[in-house]
Amino acid sequence: MVVPSPLSDLDESRLLVGIWVDSEEGKVWTAWRVGGQIETESEPFHGFAWIEGGLCDDREIGSLPRKSLAGAGSLSHLIEGDDSEGARILAQLPRNPVKAESVRPLEHQHLLRHGMRMIAPGFLGDVVRCQIDIETGCEDPNGFSDPKRKGDRVLAIGLRSGGNAEILELEEETDAAERSLLKRFGERLRAIDPDILEGHNFFNFDLNYLRFRCRRFKLPMEWGRFGAEARFRNSRVRIAERWFDLSRCDIPGRTVFDTLIAAQFYDLTQRSLPAFGLKDLALHFGLSGKDKRTYLPGNKIAESFRENRETFRAYLEDDLRETEGIATILLPTYVAQAAIFPMTLQEILLRGTGSRVEMVFLEEYFRAERALPEPQQSKSFEGAVSKSFETGVFHKVLHFDVASLYPSLLLHIGRNPKNDDLGVLIPALERLRAERLEYKKRSLEESDPALRREFSARQNSFKILINSFYGYLGFGGARFGDSELAAEVTKGGREILEQLIVNFQSKGCRVLEADTDGIYVEAHDWFETPERLLAAVNGDLPDGVDLEFDGTYEAMFCYKAKNYALLDGESVVVKGSALRSRGTEPFLRKLTNHLIDWLLGVREEDPLEEVRELGSRLEEHSIPVEELAKGEYLSQSPTSYEKAVAEKGKSRRASLEVALRMDPMPKMGERVNYYVGMADKKSTPEWQKARSLEEYDPITAPYDPGYYQSRIKSWMKRYGEFLSESEQV
Template sequence: MEFEKNTLLFGADPTPRIVAIELGETGTVKVYRRERDGSTIADVEPFHPFVWADSDVVDLGIETEKLRGDLKYGWLITVDSWKELIALRNGLKNAGRDFFAFTDPVQHYLTATGRTLFKDLPFKELKRMQLEVLSFEGEGDHVMSIAISDNSGWEELVVVDPNNVEESERDALKRLTALIKQRDPDVIEGHNLFRSDLPYLAGRAKKLKTKLDWGRSGGFLRSRPSRLQIAEKTIDYPKFTIDGRHFVDTFLLAQFYDVGMRSLAGFERMDVARHFDLCDDEQISAFTGKELERAYLENSETFRRRALCGVRETRALSDLLSPSYFIQAQIFPYNYQDVIVRGNATRINALFLREYFRQRHSIPELPMPRAFEGGYTDIFFTGVARNVWHCDIASLYPSVMLQFECFPATDQLQIFRHLLTDVRTFRLEAKAKMRAEQDPAKQHHLQALQNTFKILLNSFYGYLGFAQGHFADFDAAARVTQIGRDLLKKMIEWLNAHGAHVVEVDTDGIYFVPPSSASSVEAGVSPARSKSDAADTAATTGNEIEELQRGLAKELPVGIDVEIDEQFDAMFSYKAKNYALLTKDGDVVIKGGALKSRGLEKFQRVFLEEMIKLIMEGKPEAIPQLRNEFEQKIRNREWKIDMLMKTDTLQDSLDKYRVKIAGSARNRAAAYELALASGRNYRPGDQISYYI
């Protein structure tokens, strides 16, 4: 079947080419749709917000609908406007009634209708505008330039006249507003848009008494404080919204990308663009500070190139990182801007609630959280192992959940089972189609599609242990990890019993040396071996690996598929979840914060990587020479200063840091002291680069 025809995933209403939803006049929403000729039209639709309640509320004079099933929230109350919904929630709260309601009107509307954004709309037809502001810092700060572009290739650079700043800056803001209305983008993109460009523009507009009425219906730019948790990072930022359009910050897209990859050296636009090889000119991309201000005052071509470089790199980053979120907006009942920052388990919960609403079925209350043991990690050898292979169970947790029926007890409609089955099938189909496709544009779309299904597939287990998930089930989550641990231990026992040597097991799978090379591994040996010591690795053949895979498969239950999918020349096993791999092509892959902490100066990270590579290549005698080379470059000042800089991420606000210092609750830290001395408004999540 076609993926988009699956109503559990993509919603029951097939209305195509919706690009935005905004709250309209009383009891209505505006639905913006893209016509085939490229124009955008607005339909005014009725809007009936709703509340799930745990009992009939006829005593409050409110009509209700009894829902199917016997779960906690079995009554549905529907009202005629958002204002009425707010009053209803307050009334229910004051009456001591239990209820559940969405706080976002767009999620209300999309859940109630079964609609989603962007159906039948190719990514290239989404109107995306890029924005970057360069400003003169210090006393008398002001906008130097506003660079604007869009995905059609159009560009414009608005430069403020340094000899007539106030009038020229006001004209620049008015020109930006006029261009937004004229070009009519669905999305406005920028790098660090929320914490830099938009707050700065809003502040300058306020000072100059200029309106930023960028909304499709003439609405003004609005913001409120928001907080985002990305892995171990907490990022405080002002969330900006505008009616009928979406904001996408490629700084946040880069943060989400790096959660899985852990490969970015930094998150500034030039760092991310350099990582993806998107810089036309790295020197221009990195042009900043006093040199940039001087180029501006001199009206040089270099300044103009730097200003436009920013929007070009932002557009290229969005081309690369946005498509998966674009597809997710076709699946989940959220605004495009919101689907990016919602957690994976929160998105899954939204699918459950949409389908239970459609079938007029009651929903459960939130579960009682409890702790449970996680996945299996262990280390059996430290040092260098050669001819290392990686094996894993294909989609371990999804396979366990389906094969052993680890489903939520409260899911009376069995949505979890059906969604998980379909998503796994769809991902395999999308991967197969992607490999067979010759057209690059279609291949890129299928890559984004299979990546979206991969994210979804891996979110179901997390949902079981999600305290804010209505259908979460901590007992089922614990059972999944227990079965997963048992299966991995069984595989390890079998491999060791058949002459292999297991090096390490973690969330990425099992790393082992096959029987033909196992004699070269001596537990606890740290020094690297020379190349000659690895001669017997050649004895490993495809037949040996196939036999191991077949043997492992016989030990596992039906439906649990083992994969031995990758070979490495060497592995440096340091400690649990911290290791390095040497690929067949000579590349080094480093896992774990102990070996590649961003808290280290860049030269230390580079030195560690090169030293570990020498160890894995069996060349420990070359390490002193490497050390001498680094020392000479430092002494002779051969490197740019960024090689010697540390980059720290602020976890606390500056006010909280001051309080902790005053109360002797923590030691002083260079990054915070520099942030305080700068006079800038640094927030949690901001990065400070410095050298000592």
């Protein structure tokens, strides 16, 4: 495997910042940043694919140059296409991994063949970034702007690069003026010539809106390099168990980075984001305060454009500034991964970790001219320890975790997957871990803040990759998967954690929570000397498996497994979906936070007082509907849901019923906010009473106070045991 060398050993004079394969012409184009300028190159594209022996008898496939490969794998031939005709044949190979493996997209084939990496060895300071945000108008004063509607328009396009913002504005509200605005945008984009384009909800809103308006005016979307136009297609991104529908945009020679998608991936590990809106993220990351930026309600933006241009511009500039700040936080880990994998930066954002791990294997097997095995079927196996031992509030809490538990156990076992006859996994893990430790050491020792952030991002990227190897082993359909090896690793992890639980208990600690590789303990006698406790319990772990001390907390509220809150100094960290679900109504989330703060001694006011106040305000209809609105990410497209209900009698869902009435209709993976309105009968189901916020009217479509009173009663039933005075700190 190609692992990046230390930065000091790398040639920083040429950075690969863009790549595009023109399959029709059989060419690959590359863009290199050299001394602050862009140099472009082109060369013939040489495609390749692994195939099983039976395909060699196909007339067209058999006409391509091929070689027989060593090894026991069933894909035992490598075919190559050196011209446009060869590329056409390769593109028509069966999409059956048992019969063929063709690395996609084609840009990855070029990177893999030549051992090239995007952007490496440079980092954010060496690339040109550009943030983009558009503001639009709607001919329906109560509607949402729709690019397919003739009278809706792009009012302004903001661009920010190198900290400097410029706003391109519609000169008059006519088709000719809008066409001119879109043309100027393309010209400015080519003049700035950025390597990375950044935006929030960039794919599904900004770029998609510009796409339809350009189509309307028959204006080519000449936003790319190499004289190429932007290309759109419908796609999906998987974020944990949830799918996200995407109007994907590929701009040849540039990377499109959507901070909305990156934030959702970030939250899979951090579990700390309150919401994914631009303003929510900016507040969370400390980029803006409520008094530090200009705010405009969505339905007032067009009015501000027409009547208060100064406020409108300030609002758009703040959006651009926040987008840059969020991208600066989220982008480094992806740039660092581009230095590891033969993949484009955009694909690293949009693909899961399993595909990245498989690229490690494919690169080694290509270089060794080795046959590929068939994808493996996964088998179920017992998972990790995840248990809450106590309920309530505890003090003087210490946290310990096993560093990279599963990768360490893989190295301790020392066995490659059964299908990996080249023996890639263990040597790759050893090299990656060594590189990670080197960058971690540099991040701690470096005095330059920019380099420190870079080294930290690089070591974190290695950590993500290292931890992904275990998950890949148990993934169904992974070509080098091995669920038996994954089960052995998980079993070893359970045994280690169970032994550590016994060890901590033998030292007088109360074990509160144990999950996979970490343990929280109440340890009054050891609270001031956690290193001594670490040494006392760390003695009988396998070689290469290390327990680490990870933090002290004055208090901890344990609710149930994987759901707890920690008092860290004066701040409270809440973990677990039961305590901080984004699907819960805002007024109940605030009530839960009040309870947690009260239990941990951060707040004195009894939460029962807030419960009584909420009841009174509901009867008075004085709670804003936004505080009552539930939010849900759509698990399927509204049209698919409607068809399933009609044809298969599927159960009705409130969020999807609301989505069907919205214009434009939201996509799968997008968030829908709704409240529950009044109905003539108490037995009316929730899905029939659900209304979007746009449908709210305090007279004709009010919310149902009785429904929300019942929600408070459910909350009391869930948390009632913690509301007695004896539980308070």
